[in-house]
Amino acid sequence: MTELAAASDISPADAVRALGLARMRAIATGLLGLMALVFVAASLLQRHWPAFAYVRAFGEAGMVGACADWFAVTALFRRPFGLPIPHTGIIPRNKARIGEALGGFIADNFLTERVLEEKLRQLEVARWGGDWLRRPKNARRLAERLAGAAPKLLSSLPPGAVGDLLGSAALAVARATPAGPAASKVLAALWSEGRAQPLFERALDWLGDYLASHEEAIRTQVSEHSYSWLPKWVDRILADKLIHGLVQTLGEMRDPQHPWRRELAARVEDYIARLGADPDLQARAEAYKLRLLADASLRGQVAEVWSGLETRVGTELTENPADLAGPLERAILALGNWLAGDAQAQAQLNARARQLVSGVIAPRRRQIGVFVAQVVASWDARSVVDKLELQVGRDLQYIRINGTLVGGLVGVIIFAAARALGLD
Incomplete structure (x- = not known):
């Protein structure tokens, strides 16, 4: 077994290759030893049985072939x-020259734009990725x-980096998104199918509670703003x-069919429709959005929120990293x-993957x-030596085995021919 196979950091696949290489080496070397035994035994036996001269020639030529191929394989x-x-x-x-040849081979045969695009078309990267992720x-x-x-990644980043990144991304998305149509879609989603009705009823409850808890303040305001000649009991x-x-x-407005409530719904729906179609209203919404995004105090508040989230998320992930696995798994599925x-x-x-390949990888294939x-x-x-020998060394041992057997057969043929021609 090679030194690489004995290393503690060897991969399981390389460990299997190392065992296979050691086994084939043992077989090839054992075959050489067998040829030597055949040669010695045939040399002794041919004194009594001349036909063993052919066996002796086989063993002799087999040893020569085995030694020659061992030298050739080892010399690599x-x-x-x-x-x-x-x-x-x-x-x-020649490892430097081998590296240059390997790099050139990869660049010219695997990283050309035509080859990469054709392979991506065959792979259907998005569908393959979806099938893989949903398992x-x-x-x-x-x-x-x-x-x-995640915890190690967050701890390695500069303080505030995640917040700055997310904040910048959020602001960039907000600037690029038209305010009117986006707001129209959001409001339509909130208002449709009665999703906003519980909020409306909650607001009615809150107003009722507010009036009940501020009755005396309301009486005071009525008294202060009524006519001075009216008695207080009238106020x-x-x-x-x-x-x-x-x-x-x-209380009456809790009924969905109340006229005021129906009128409010009609006005809200009309406003939502106008946000999605009225150019003037969309322009005002866009201008308001840009003023809001340009507000320094808003940017500071957003940065503060992101910073707080980053700190909290980092602490939670450090203390309970497994808590993130469940939501991540559901998101991946x-x-x-x-x-x-x-x-x-x-x-x-x-299409984006092919564009990435065409614009990034293929033009830099020489650098790769x-x-x-x-x-x-x-x-x-x-x-x-260890890396290459683990990959091809087992097959090269077959050269030694074949060389031993073929050498022996060729030796017998040459010996027989020499005898037939009277050359021995």
Whole structure:
């Protein structure tokens, strides 16, 4: 087994390859030993049985073939027996050139715009991603990893970085979103199907409670603003009538069919429709939005809110990182189901992926090739040898085995031919 296989950080796949390489080495070396035994035994037996000369020739030629192929295979990765034999240790002596060739091969055959776009069209990245994300096992594993990495990521960022990023993103989205149509959609969603009615009834309850708790203040205001010649007991009666009338009106407005309530609904619906279609009203809404976003006090309040959220989220994640896994898993599953079922979204995301490839990866394929070459060149010679030998060493041991058997057969043929021609 190679030194790499003995390393503590070897991957499971490399461990399997190392065991396979060690096994094939043992078989090839054992076959060489077997040829040596055949040669010795046949040499002794041919004294009594001349036919064993053919077996002796097979063993002799098999040993030669086994030794020659062992030398050839070993010379690829290192110097046999550590001797400075010319043209040995080919891979470690040429690792820089191998890295350049590998980088150029990847750049020219895998990272061209045509190849990448064709492969992306075949893969259907968005649909594949949706199918992968909506599998509960994948969503759970991804959520757990993201939740585990979140505290470390947040702690590594400068203070306020997340808040600044989210705040800037929110302001950018707000500036780019037309205020009128967006407000129209939000209000329509809140108002439709009676979603706003509980809020309206809650407001009626709040007004009723307010009147009940401020009756004396209302009587005082009525008395101060009535005619000075009216007696105080008249002011009190007027105030009680006013309070009673207001409370009774509020109670009546709890009925969805109350005329005032129906009129209010009609006005709200008309305003929502105008927000989505009236250019003048949309222009006023847009101007108000821009003034609001330009307000320094608002920006300060937003930054303060984001900062508080960042601190709270960071503390919660540090103390209870597993609490984030559940919501993340549900969000990932929802995202996967949306991607898998929305053909239009798939087409848009696939188009964006192809644009990304065309605009970012393909134009920089040469730099990527150079990066690959630099990575290979930065490896030490032992690392290069170990990595390549684990990948192809097992197959190269078959060369030794084949060389032993083929060499033996060729040796027999040559020996038989020499005898037939009277050359021995």
